[in-house]
Amino acid sequence: MSLRHKDLLSLAQLSREEIELVLDTAEACKQIFDRPVKKFPTLRGKVVVNLFYEASTRTRTSFELAGKWMSADVVNFTASTSSVMKGESLSDTAKTLEALGADIIVIRHRSPGAAHLVARAVRSRVINAGDGAHEHPTQALLDLFTIREKKGRLDGLTVTIVGDILHSRVARSQIIGLSRMGARVRVAGPPTLIPAGLEQRGVEVYHRLEPAIDGADVINVLRIQRERQAKGLFPSIREYVRLYGLTRERLAAAKEDVLVMHPGPANLGVEIAQDVVEDPRSAVREQVTNGVAVRMALLYLMSGGDARELQSAG
Amino acid sequence: MSCKVLVKGVAVWQGDGFSGAVDLLIDEGRIARMGKGLSDPSAVEIRAEDWLALPGLVDLHAHLGEPGHEERESLDTGLAAAAWGGFTHVVAMPDTQPPVDTESAVQYLKERASRIRGARLLICAALTKERSGMELAELAHLAAAGACALGDAAPVEDPALMRRALQYASMLELPVFAQAADARLSGGGVAHEGSAGHWLGLPGIPASAEWIAVARELLLAEETGGRVHLQGVSTGRSVQLIREAKRRGVRVTAEVGFYHLLLDDEALADYDTRKKLMPPLRPRADGEALLEGVLDGTVDCIVTDHTPCTPEEKDAEFDVAPFGAAGLEVALPALYSRLVATGKVSWAALIEALSARPRRIAGLGEARIAEGAPCDLTLFAPGESGSVDPSRWRSKARNTPLAGERLYGRVKGIAVGRRLCGPCFEELEEVAG
Numbered sequence: 001m002s003l004r005h006k007d008l009l010s011l012a013q014l015s016r017e018e019i020e021l022v023l024d025t026a027e028a029c030k031q032i033f034d035r036p037v038k039k040f041p042t043l044r045g046k047v048v049v050n051l052f053y054e055a056s057t058r059t060r061t062s063f064e065l066a067g068k069w070m071s072a073d074v075v076n077f078t079a080s081t082s083s084v085m086k087g088e089s090l091s092d093t094a095k096t097l098e099a100l101g102a103d104i105i106v107i108r109h110r111s112p113g114a115a116h117l118v119a120r121a122v123r124s125r126v127i128n129a130g131d132g133a134h135e136h137p138t139q140a141l142l143d144l145f146t147i148r149e150k151k152g153r154l155d156g157l158t159v160t161i162v163g164d165i166l167h168s169r170v171a172r173s174q175i176i177g178l179s180r181m182g183a184r185v186r187v188a189g190p191p192t193l194i195p196a197g198l199e200q201r202g203v204e205v206y207h208r209l210e211p212a213i214d215g216a217d218v219i220n221v222l223r224i225q226r227e228r229q230a231k232g233l234f235p236s237i238r239e240y241v242r243l244y245g246l247t248r249e250r251l252a253a254a255k256e257d258v259l260v261m262h263p264g265p266a267n268l269g270v271e272i273a274q275d276v277v278e279d280p281r282s283a284v285r286e287q288v289t290n291g292v293a294v295r296m297a298l299l300y301l302m303s304g305g306d307a308r309e310l311q312s313a314g
Numbered sequence: 315m316s317c318k319v320l321v322k323g324v325a326v327w328q329g330d331g332f333s334g335a336v337d338l339l340i341d342e343g344r345i346a347r348m349g350k351g352l353s354d355p356s357a358v359e360i361r362a363e364d365w366l367a368l369p370g371l372v373d374l375h376a377h378l379g380e381p382g383h384e385e386r387e388s389l390d391t392g393l394a395a396a397a398w399g400g401f402t403h404v405v406a407m408p409d410t411q412p413p414v415d416t417e418s419a420v421q422y423l424k425e426r427a428s429r430i431r432g433a434r435l436l437i438c439a440a441l442t443k444e445r446s447g448m449e450l451a452e453l454a455h456l457a458a459a460g461a462c463a464l465g466d467a468a469p470v471e472d473p474a475l476m477r478r479a480l481q482y483a484s485m486l487e488l489p490v491f492a493q494a495a496d497a498r499l500s501g502g503g504v505a506h507e508g509s510a511g512h513w514l515g516l517p518g519i520p521a522s523a524e525w526i527a528v529a530r531e532l533l534l535a536e537e538t539g540g541r542v543h544l545q546g547v548s549t550g551r552s553v554q555l556i557r558e559a560k561r562r563g564v565r566v567t568a569e570v571g572f573y574h575l576l577l578d579d580e581a582l583a584d585y586d587t588r589k590k591l592m593p594p595l596r597p598r599a600d601g602e603a604l605l606e607g608v609l610d611g612t613v614d615c616i617v618t619d620h621t622p623c624t625p626e627e628k629d630a631e632f633d634v635a636p637f638g639a640a641g642l643e644v645a646l647p648a649l650y651s652r653l654v655a656t657g658k659v660s661w662a663a664l665i666e667a668l669s670a671r672p673r674r675i676a677g678l679g680e681a682r683i684a685e686g687a688p689c690d691l692t693l694f695a696p697g698e699s700g701s702v703d704p705s706r707w708r709s710k711a712r713n714t715p716l717a718g719e720r721l722y723g724r725v726k727g728i729a730v731g732r733r734l735c736g737p738c739f740e741e742l743e744e745v746a747g
Contacts, residue, residue, distance in 0.1 A: 134515030
């Protein structure tokens with residue numbers, strides 16, 4: 001079994017079976033972490049280009065390691081060192097990378113739909129590593145992986161996403177992925193940061209944190225951008241912390257075995273307290289590790305790899 | 315060309331329906347004769363069996379680029395595009411560089427256009443100096459120069475200025491063309507604020523940005539007695555507000571862009587920048603309400619809002635690309651295929667919205683197709699079909715979301731005064747050498 005689509009632009013492109021395939025493959029990839037030599041030979045001769053127009057340390061590094069551990073040649077192309085400043089269009093840049101032999105282009109861009117634009121311009125396969133407020137499918141996949149690993153399943157779980165749902169590409173991908181895998185999704189945040197009409201997608205909307213996390217199996221805390229406050233979407237960071245900051249005291253309202261996640265980078269002491277991140281119930285650090293495994297799996301599957309072969313190769 | 319032409323076997327619009335096949339002898343800018351079995355050895359014959367002759371169509375809203383944006387469109391290409399799209403008259407917006415905000419600018423454009431083979435140019439001159447929204451342009455001068463409407467082709471933010479404009483323009487008997495959008499509410503948005511746009515992560519333009527501006531202009535027109543024409547109405551609620559205002563006797567007319575009748579915001583899923591319009595594409599329910607408004611006359615006319623962009627401008631990220639789609643050469647076949655051929659709109663209603671009512675708003679006389687009447691007609695072959703291929707357009711623009719769509723109906727030409735343009739007349743010239 002392999003993936004049907006040429007590109008991964010939105011999590012909505014993946015069926016339940018395909019998501020399971022990615023997670024299963026990631027599990028096989030993760031075994032490499034315990035080995036002295038972290039290398040699969042499977043993507044030897046393949047070229048992966050990280051085309052990053054937005055500053056990103058963890059996602060870019062994660063893709064870079066994933067590519068290298070699969071033996072691909074990984075090239076980083078960042079906006080500051082590129083021809084963007086010279087007025088080259090995105091589709092033109094993508095065609096240049098294709099001409100340089102890119103098999104897979106991983107793109108991060110501030111504009112929603114940028115990955116679609118690149119995917120239309122080239123025959124190379126395209127992975128969306130975050131396009132504006134649209135989606136961040138690999139982040140959602142690593143979150144699904146982490147939840148499944150910790151909880152043993154996704155189906156029937158209750159997952160609460162806290163924060164700026166309106167501007168969050170992570171939230172969009174998570175809602176799509178979690179719903180597809182049979183989890184119940186709740187969101188919590190002020191009305192100015194929650195889009196209208198989420199209920200029609202089966203999402204439960206809360207404006208207070210305590211009832212939103214009561215009975216939840218997983219709490220996913222989103223990063224709050226300070227510029228939202230400047231735009232008047234909420235009055236102050238202080239007030240935001242008071243209403244939605246996840247502290248250890250507040251965590252008492254949740255299930256004892258609740259799993260706490262954050263896509264990073266976290267504003268410690270704002271949306272999440274330092275001690276919650278370091279709490280045994282938090283998977284924040286493992287999310288980062290799992291990110292590499294999930295991206296290895298994606299690079300592998302998108303290069304036409306078969307999950308069973310990978311296991312036997314190990 | 316202005317030779318004598320005999321159009322053979324065409325069905326002619328007669329106000330309430332089409333006639334049987336008749337012949338039209340066009341000579342010296344008039345319909346010299348109309349009847350069955352006409353012959354004139356000195357005339358060139360056009361075989362027009364199965365064609366329709368419609369009263370000359372008028373587009374109240376087009377951006378023709380000149381002066382200042384000739385890379386997008388010029389008067390030569392824009393007026394030819396209008397003619398090849400079936401429009402005998404087209405109203406150009408003043409958002410040029412420099413803007414059309416002086417008497418001499420209006421005179422210059424009219425003079426330029428008089429020597430161009432294409433549709434007749436009508437001019438919407440700027441309402442405020444430099445289109446800055448700060449102080450009124452010399453409106454009486456603009457009227458004297460022959461502007462048919464006054465408007466900035468941009469929202470006028472200051473309500474006091476809009477109020478004065480309506481008061482002042484009322485003595486000139488010209489409509490104020492108002493773009494109904496509250497810039498502060500729509501600011502930064504690129505798509506309708508709703509479910510479709512949300513899942514695409516596109517910054518939203520709430521419907522209230524339009525409702526508030528529509529309500530404001532309606533109330534100001536009511537209070538001042540001024541005459542306002544609402545451009546680019548795109549929501550069902552606006553239609554309702556206009557309907558109520560018309561019942562109260564407010565002097566208001568309104569238009570809808572044809573793309574808003576045919577597409578909705580679900581179409582944005584592929585981030586095709588050719589669908590990035592201002593106002594934005596709205597949910598399907600709005601399109602249905604707009605169509606209802608057209609049918610009951612609340613929305614007076616359908617316009618193209620022809621907005622040419624270069625391919626380089628549109629080959630950009632969705633939020634960065636400019637707004638607008640070109641439409642002059644695709645509007646009539648698209649409206650015919652999707653609305654008339656499907657039975658949603660009658661020919662009578664379409665002709666009201668594309669000819670009769672826009673003519674009244676622009677101050678043109680009625681276009682009658684009758685013996686002795688001056689020529690002002692559009693020839694259309696509903697039976698021909700083809701794929702929309704912008705590379706064959708007269709317009710410089712290529713930006714239509716309907717590219718590649720299979721549509722019924724082909725514009726064959728227009729005859730307005732002595733001007734005969736369009737494919738059927740061009741073929742004649744080729745034959746004549």
